[in-house]
Each structure stands twice: as C-alpha cells, then as structure tokens.
Amino acid sequence: MTEHNTVAIVRSPAARSFFDPIAEGLAGAGCEVTEFETLDALIAEPEAASRCAVLVTPGALVVDARVLDALPRLRGLVSPFIGIEGFDVGAATRRGVLVANGSTxxxxxxxxxxxxxxxxxxxxxxxxxxxxxxxxxxxxxxxxxxxxxxxxxxxxxxxxxxxxxxxxxxxxxxxxxxxxxxxxxxxxxxxxxxxxxxxxxxxxxxxxxxxxxxxxxxxxxxxxxxxxxxxxxxxxxxxxxxxxxxxxxxxxxxxxxxxxxxxxxxxxxxxxxxxxxxxxxxxxTPHGIGHTRESIASLAPAAIAAVLDLVAGRPPEIVCNPDVLDTWPAG
Structure with missing residues (x-):
C-alpha cells in the first residue's frame, strides 16, 4: 500500500467534524493522510498534489478538469455523501479516475x-x-x-x-x-x-x-x-x-x-x-428529512472502505462511473 496510499481530504466547512473518523480510520490503516481547508490549498502544495492518489471531499465541491489536471497521480475521487453534483464525472472518466460516493x-x-x-x-x-x-x-x-x-x-x-x-x-x-x-x-x-x-x-x-x-x-x-x-x-x-x-x-x-x-x-x-x-x-424541510441515525453512521465506514479498495487497486462497492473500469489501473 505504498505507491498509492497517499490520500488528501478536503473538508466541508459545514461538516468539518464528520471527516475526523475518516481521517483517523485511514491513518490507522496505513494511509498517508493530508488534510486541507480548500481544494485550492491542496493544489497550491506541489508535493501533496503530485502524490495524491485518492481525494476525499464532499460532492458539492467543484472538482473539475482544472483540479483533476493538478493531481496527476489521482486514481480515485470519493464523496462520503450521495450527492456528487460538483464533480465533473465525465472529466474524471476521461482521465481514468474512478468516482465513488456514500450511496450506502x-x-x-x-x-x-x-x-x-x-x-x-x-x-x-x-x-x-x-x-x-x-x-x-x-x-x-x-x-x-x-x-x-x-x-x-x-x-x-x-x-x-x-x-x-x-x-x-x-x-x-x-x-x-x-x-x-x-x-x-x-x-x-x-x-x-x-x-x-x-x-x-x-x-x-x-x-x-x-x-x-x-x-x-x-x-x-x-x-x-x-x-x-x-x-x-x-x-x-x-x-x-x-x-x-x-x-x-x-x-x-x-x-x-x-x-x-x-x-x-x-x-x-x-x-x-x-x-x-x-x-x-x-x-x-432543511435538507435533512432522510438523515437517520443509521444512514449517518454508515457513511464514514463506507468512505474508509472505498479508499482502502482504491489504494489497493480494487474497485469499491459503489462506483459512480462504471465506464472507467475498462481502463482503470488495478494493481
């Protein structure tokens, strides 16, 4: 897990504490985890950006061609939540980046x-x-x-x-x-x-x-x-x-x-x-009518499992762009 175990986490200002167990779980599993306040902060760190294999961030944040091109070793993009409206899934697919979300x-x-x-x-x-x-x-x-x-x-x-x-x-x-x-x-x-x-x-x-x-x-x-x-x-x-x-x-x-x-x-x-x-x-209702104890409790473990699959070269359980699997690097 050494070549692809570098993980960047960009937190949502509205759900900062939600990402704590994800960061802790990945670090405990042997991943090299770095955290950033914004996507631009990640891009501004050349070493972190060049080594990032998996990016974990809310799907509402804009991850477009500009961001993807700044992360040349990226193999996986993970939102812990269901929504991925900010992700340019087409651009990710064209670059061989697998997209996963929290559709538990x-x-x-x-x-x-x-x-x-x-x-x-x-x-x-x-x-x-x-x-x-x-x-x-x-x-x-x-x-x-x-x-x-x-x-x-x-x-x-x-x-x-x-x-x-x-x-x-x-x-x-x-x-x-x-x-x-x-x-x-x-x-x-x-x-x-x-x-x-x-x-x-x-x-x-x-x-x-x-x-x-x-x-x-x-x-x-x-x-x-x-x-x-x-x-x-x-x-x-x-x-x-x-x-x-x-x-x-x-x-x-x-x-x-x-x-x-x-x-x-x-x-x-x-x-x-x-x-x-x-x-x-x-x-x-305030974008929370379907947020149950069970659904919220399932998200962090699912995100951790998805990242660990990605760094190990395995497709995670939930793949949002299955077309990428034909060219996605496994191994």
Missing part, C-alpha cells in the same frame, strides 16, 4: 422512506391537521386529504433511491411512470418509461429523484410545472436546482390546490425571504 443501503433506504413520508404528508395535509389541533380542535369545512392508493406516481430519475421508492409504494397499487434519459435497470411490472412531458401531464404525484447535473439543472421551469395536474403533488428530495423555485412559488400562489414538499433548495440554507416560506401548500 442505509442512506438509500432512509431517503426512500423519507420521500414516501413527504408524499403522504402532502396528500393528507398533515400541516393543516396540526394547525387544526393548535387552533382548538376545529374541523375543516371540506376534506382536503387524498388517498395514495390507485394514484399515478411519476418518478423523475430512477437510480437506487427511485427504485427503492418504487418498491415501497407498490403495495398502494399505484400506476408508476418513470422518466429518465438512460434506463439502466428493468422497471417493475406494469410501470411505463415515458418522456418528461407525459409524466408531468399524467401523474397525480411527481417525485423528483434525479441527480443534479448539466442535464437536470433547471429541468422543471414554469412551462413544465404548468403541465402538472390541477391538484398534483410535487415532492423534491434529491437536489435543489432541478426545480425553478421562483416559478414553483408563483405556480403555488396561482393554484393553491397543488401541494409541494421540498427538502432541498438551489441555495442552502433557504433564504429567509424565499417566496416558498409563506405558502401554506408547501412543506419545507
């Missing part, structure tokens, strides 16, 4: 459960029910709650979380529509692979579960949102930036029968003056 089963299934939770909370108008109790046990003039059973659910993006959500809502006898540019796994029986326009116009519930990248940034603007049914439910738990938040807020003001539940936003924390905050039909 605990993380995937926690996010799937949380997505179902928000969907049901929106359908059953949970916030309004709590307000009724706080206001003195008043009863609404008409029933706003709706059942999930028999509805048409559209899933935008069909990675591991999308697949886990589909498995969990199947007992509700829903009709499943999936929109994704590259369908890599078979769909459940009865599900349809459709284009985005068809999904938006036919779905009672729209779940945004796609990764944030150049193809999906701004995917749902005013025109797309206006295609949704008059009483649709929109749930966004993958990444902010896919939905135009200003257009969504305007649509929710025009169409109060539409409901939305968002856990992620284009800019986080969500601005205090965001128009989404004042909308009674919107459930907002």
């Amino acid at each position: 089963w605990q993380n995937v299934e926690s996010m799937a459960e949380a997505t179902v939770l928000l969907m049901l909370a929106a359908l059953y108008d949970l916030d309004d029910a709590r307000d009724q109790l706080a206001a003195g046990w008043r009863r609404p003039g008409g029933m706003r709650s709706r059942m999930l059973k028999g509805r048409t659910v559209g899933v935008i993006g069909y990675g591991r979380i999308g697949q886990a959500v589909a498995a969990r809502i199947a007992p509700w006898e829903v009709s499943l529509l999936v929109s994704t540019p590259r369908l890599k796994v078979p769909l459940p029986a009865g599900a349809e692979h459709v284009d985005l326009e068809a999904l938006l116009s036919r779905s009672d519930i729209v779940l945004v579960l796609a990764s944030l990248n150049a193809e999906t940034r701004g995917l749902l603007g005013q025109a797309e949102l206006d295609r949704m049914k008059q009483d649709a439910v929109l749930v966004v738990t993958s990444r902010g930036g896919i939905v135009d938040e200003a257009a969504l807020a305007a649509m929710l003001r025009r169409r109060p029968e539409v409901r939305a539940a968002l856990d992620v936003f284009a800019t986080e924390p969500l601005a205090e003056d965001s128009p989404l905050r004042d909308l009674p039909s919107a459930i907002l």
Whole structure:
C-alpha cells in the first residue's frame, strides 16, 4: 500500500467534524493522510498534489478538469455523501479516475422512506391537521386529504433511491411512470418509461429523484410545472436546482390546490425571504428529512472502505462511473 496510499481530504466547512473518523480510520490503516481547508490549498502544495492518489471531499465541491489536471497521480475521487453534483464525472472518466460516493443501503433506504413520508404528508395535509389541533380542535369545512392508493406516481430519475421508492409504494397499487434519459435497470411490472412531458401531464404525484447535473439543472421551469395536474403533488428530495423555485412559488400562489414538499433548495440554507416560506401548500424541510441515525453512521465506514479498495487497486462497492473500469489501473 505504498505507491498509492497517499490520500488528501478536503473538508466541508459545514461538516468539518464528520471527516475526523475518516481521517483517523485511514491513518490507522496505513494511509498517508493530508488534510486541507480548500481544494485550492491542496493544489497550491506541489508535493501533496503530485502524490495524491485518492481525494476525499464532499460532492458539492467543484472538482473539475482544472483540479483533476493538478493531481496527476489521482486514481480515485470519493464523496462520503450521495450527492456528487460538483464533480465533473465525465472529466474524471476521461482521465481514468474512478468516482465513488456514500450511496450506502442505509442512506438509500432512509431517503426512500423519507420521500414516501413527504408524499403522504402532502396528500393528507398533515400541516393543516396540526394547525387544526393548535387552533382548538376545529374541523375543516371540506376534506382536503387524498388517498395514495390507485394514484399515478411519476418518478423523475430512477437510480437506487427511485427504485427503492418504487418498491415501497407498490403495495398502494399505484400506476408508476418513470422518466429518465438512460434506463439502466428493468422497471417493475406494469410501470411505463415515458418522456418528461407525459409524466408531468399524467401523474397525480411527481417525485423528483434525479441527480443534479448539466442535464437536470433547471429541468422543471414554469412551462413544465404548468403541465402538472390541477391538484398534483410535487415532492423534491434529491437536489435543489432541478426545480425553478421562483416559478414553483408563483405556480403555488396561482393554484393553491397543488401541494409541494421540498427538502432541498438551489441555495442552502433557504433564504429567509424565499417566496416558498409563506405558502401554506408547501412543506419545507432543511435538507435533512432522510438523515437517520443509521444512514449517518454508515457513511464514514463506507468512505474508509472505498479508499482502502482504491489504494489497493480494487474497485469499491459503489462506483459512480462504471465506464472507467475498462481502463482503470488495478494493481
């Protein structure tokens, strides 16, 4: 483990302590670990940059061609978290750099459960029910709650979380529509692979579960949102930036029968003056609805295992760019 055991860690300012067990675990396993506050600080150290074999950093940080070219011996790029929207995966693949993330089963299934939770909370108008109790046990003039059973659910993006959500809502006898540019796994029986326009116009519930990248940034603007049914439910738990938040807020003001539940936003924390905050039909949570004890506990061990695989010349369990494996140096 001597030739490829040099590991650089660039911490996130918002999660500094999270990286401590990763650094300690790698050092204890015999890796040569150096830590930096920023990617530019790493690049500015010629010896560290030239020897770095594996880079561990949050996937929200921008690791593009400039950064990759400054790390000539890099063989692996690891985000301990699921999101890798800051990584230029194409540039990494072209340079023979394997990309891994924290898509552990605990993380995937926690996010799937949380997505179902928000969907049901929106359908059953949970916030309004709590307000009724706080206001003195008043009863609404008409029933706003709706059942999930028999509805048409559209899933935008069909990675591991999308697949886990589909498995969990199947007992509700829903009709499943999936929109994704590259369908890599078979769909459940009865599900349809459709284009985005068809999904938006036919779905009672729209779940945004796609990764944030150049193809999906701004995917749902005013025109797309206006295609949704008059009483649709929109749930966004993958990444902010896919939905135009200003257009969504305007649509929710025009169409109060539409409901939305968002856990992620284009800019986080969500601005205090965001128009989404004042909308009674919107459930907002601070990018943490799917963060469970189990999911958080799984991330550091998974990151350590991925790095140790990489320095040993083995592909880790979770590979985000499998196309690189044909040329990736093993050994």
